Amino acid sequence: MNERIIIETVDLKKIYGMGDIQVAALDGLSIKIRQGEFVSVMGPSGSGKSTLMNILGCLDRPTEGQYILNGEDISGLDKVALANIRNKQLGFIFQSYNLLPRMDALENVILPMVYQRENNLPSEERQEKAMAALESVGLTDRAHHLPKELSGGQQQRVAIARALVNDPVLILADEPTGNLDTQSSNEILELLHDMHERGRTIMMVTHESEIADHTGRVIYIRDGKLDADRLNGKNAKKMKQKLRETMAATVSKGGEA
Amino acid sequence: MNIREVLRVAWKSIFSNKSRSILTMLGVIIGVAAVIVMMAVSAGTEATIAESINGLGSNLLFINSTLTRGGMGKDAQQGGLVFDDVEAIREQVNGVAGVSVDQNASDTIKYGNVSLESISIVGTTADYTTVRDVQVAYGRFFTDQDIDRTTKVVVLGSTVAEELFSEEDPIGQSVTVGTTKLTVIGVLAEKGLVSGTSFDEQIYLPITLVFQKFTPSQFAAMRGDHVRTIYVSVDEAYEMDDVILQVELLLVQRHDVTIETADFTIKTQNDIIETQESTTESFRMLLGWVAGVSLIVGGIGIMNIMLVSVTERTREIGLRQALGARPIDIQVQFLTEALMLSLVGGLLGVIVGVGGSWLFGEVGGMRTVIVPFSIALSFTSAAMVGIFFGYIPARRAAQLDPIVALRHD
Structure with a gap:
């Protein structure tokens, strides 16, 4: 197993409220995620998993504790530095896709490159890179369609291409299949498996254990603390196998029809 | 984010809301057009007066009985x-x-x-x-x-x-x-x-x-x-x-x-021109105030619509932040949009103003002389109005918390 650590949190705390009434959304959470891992985060609502994802996504800062992302302690960084980290190191996949409605698929994928501060690419290279990202999610022929002209599954695939385009060290997916039907969900899971096989580190929040079963490791959070952390390697492989068989069947059926 | 992209995004946002943008720009359009027309009319009047007085003859003194x-x-x-x-x-x-x-x-x-x-x-x-x-x-x-x-x-x-x-x-x-x-x-x-x-x-x-x-x-x-x-x-x-x-x-x-x-007064042509000018001057001041107020009202309109726009696009702002936009990027984007609204409004105002001056001359029978300075002045004022009134909405957008913004619907 690869020993490079992508995420390390040390006694992470996030405390809301002031004075006497204080609520700890995270109450001393320590986890380590290695490069190439595909991890699910589960927990009931209010467990603190959203807060954790926000902090891991550099959208929020912990009240106490340390967060080391790809070897860099980022717990004390300011807004601008965090924006930089999000741009360079992280790829987000949201439940509701969050594509900009007035831009076509290609422009949406280009967006993260627009906010790059180093190695600012010329426009043609951006287009090429975005096109390559769209190709990896199988949507080259939809590059110039607006989000409203795409199905939910296709929109989520555009969002995945957007998450990949800046070559991040970590992909954060927040219920990526939450708004999708089974067929589209399978497509998205298949894509996540592909990314994982190519060495991406993926962290996915879900409340469906069926979905979580696809990942090699599942972390359970309860009351802001780590509840359980179990490996699921064998199971995940089986799930992946089954998924690919189902997909192949659907595709051949679709082909005949 | 380079300038070209900032401009493109701002233009797209204005253009995709055509009727709203035009209504927003109306105040600026009227203000700018008013400045140009009024200066054209008063310059025309002045030119007529000066010409007719000079047409009396050259180096003339007027001795009047009192x-x-x-x-x-x-x-x-x-x-x-x-x-x-x-x-x-x-x-x-x-x-x-x-x-x-x-x-x-x-x-x-x-x-x-x-x-x-x-x-x-x-x-x-x-x-x-x-x-x-x-x-x-x-x-x-x-x-x-x-x-x-x-x-x-x-x-x-x-x-x-x-x-x-x-x-x-x-x-x-x-x-x-x-x-x-x-x-x-x-x-x-x-x-x-x-x-x-x-x-x-x-x-x-x-x-x-x-x-x-x-x-x-x-x-x-x-x-x-x-x-x-x-x-x-x-x-x-x-x-x-x-x-x-x-x-x-x-x-x-x-x-x-x-x-x-x-029991007499002696005046030169210049004295007479100056007297005439001082009367048109007060008229011009009045119209100048009207135009100024109109520009300010236009600016408030821009601020209003920009605040609405920030609210409507909160999610977009959150997403851009998640993808790596710094507060300054967001601020520049919204400021550019406000500025573009006011500049496009200013440009339309110049067209309406020049066209209006021409119409006053052709149809209204008034003599109008378009003053280039009035175009520069009104256009610059429009730009300043855009920056001034765009600042607050842009700042509000820049200071949004990405988590809250992303969850907004």
Whole structure:
């Protein structure tokens, strides 16, 4: 197993409220995620998993504790530095896709490159890179369609291409299949498996254990603390196998029809 | 995010909300157009005034009678300019090219079967052609001798000559003005309308003849014939001040008054232009305020719609932040949008303003001169309004918390 650590949190705390009434959304959470891992985060609502994802996504800062992302302690960084980290190191996949409605698929994928501060690419290279990202999610022929002209599954695939385009060290997916039907969900899971096989580190929040079963490791959070952390390697492989068989069947059926 | 992209995003956002953007820009459009139109109208008016005053002749001094000097009865009639002053100025002041005086009347002119009603009669002196800058087309103008002898001659304006004589040669013909028979000795060249006076529709008589036959005065026997304005044409511009001083001293002496109690005023063309300008100036100030208020209202409109836009696009802002946009990136984006709204509004305002000025000129019959400065001024003000009123919404957008923004719906 690869020993490079992508995420390390040390006694992470996030405390809301002031004075006497204080609520700890995270109450001393320590986890380590290695490069190439595909991890699910589960927990009931209010467990603190959203807060954790926000902090891991550099959208929020912990009240106490340390967060080391790809070897860099980022717990004390300011807004601008965090924006930089999000741009360079992280790829987000949201439940509701969050594509900009007035831009076509290609422009949406280009967006993260627009906010790059180093190695600012010329426009043609951006287009090429975005096109390559769209190709990896199988949507080259939809590059110039607006989000409203795409199905939910296709929109989520555009969002995945957007998450990949800046070559991040970590992909954060927040219920990526939450708004999708089974067929589209399978497509998205298949894509996540592909990314994982190519060495991406993926962290996915879900409340469906069926979905979580696809990942090699599942972390359970309860009351802001780590509840359980179990490996699921064998199971995940089986799930992946089954998924690919189902997909192949659907595709051949679709082909005949 | 480079400038081109910022501009593209801003343009897209404005363009995808066309009707809303246009309504937002309306205040700015009206403000900018108002500035341009009002400056064009007042510049046109000023140009007309300046031209008509300059059209009177060059290096002209206007000496006006101020008759009502103190007292009642006998005293009241003593002041003012008289015809003899004309002669005195011509003879005793150095640097004078010509002195002219008008005494106006109105009567019917007849030749054969043709008769023209209420024709303006200008009683004047031989220097009229020099002082008022008119040319004689046929024949001659009357001379000092004609004045002295009160010769019964007349010079016709070109339109009058045409209407009375059409094809015939008027020189030497006899016409009847009122009840007096006069010999036509000349016809003036066309001059057109200057300062509200149509030179072509008047007839010109020796002033002494007008005093005698058309405006007899009961006071003439005492001090001579009163005149209202004496026009003095000065040889060279640099002699103006000197001539003013000489005329002042001469008239003070002749009228037996002091400078303080003088019964006349002396003005130059510039004095008159300045007086006219000061009246248009206050008019312009008023319109300037109207335009300024309109721009501010337009700016508030922009701020309003930008605040709405920030709220509507909260999710987009959150997403952009998640993808790595710094607060300054967001701020620049919204500021650019506000600025673009105001600049496009400004541009449309310039088009409306220039078009409006043209329309006022063509259809409204007003004279308008488009002032480039007004375009620059109004456009810059529009830009400043955009930056000023766009700042608060842009700042609000930049300070959104990405977590809250992403969850917004």
